[in-house]
Amino acid sequence: xxxxxxxxxxxxxxxxxxxxxxxxxxxxxxxxxxxxxxxxxxxxxxxxxxxxxxxxxx
Numbered sequence: 001x002x003x004x005x006x007x008x009x010x011x012x013x014x015x016x017x018x019x020x021x022x023x024x025x026x027x028x029x030x031x032x033x034x035x036x037x038x039x040x041x042x043x044x045x046x047x048x049x050x051x052x053x054x055x056x057x058x
Contacts, residue, residue, distance in 0.1 A: 001050040001052060002050060003048075003051070004051055007048060010045055013047075016038065016040075016042040016045075019035075022035040022038050023035055023038055
């Protein structure tokens with residue numbers, strides 16, 4: 001396995017932790033549902049998922 005080409009972009013997912021209180025307010029009270037768009041920051045963590053190496057190219 002090897003890291004993706006732009007693995008360092010996975011650190012952008014940490015911005016989602018900053019917006020986590022806005023997500024919790026959305027579910028706990030009358031927060032705006034637009035706050036759910038802040039969850040999209042967590043998608044950047046997918047860049048940390050390693051790629052599979054091609055078994056033919058060892």
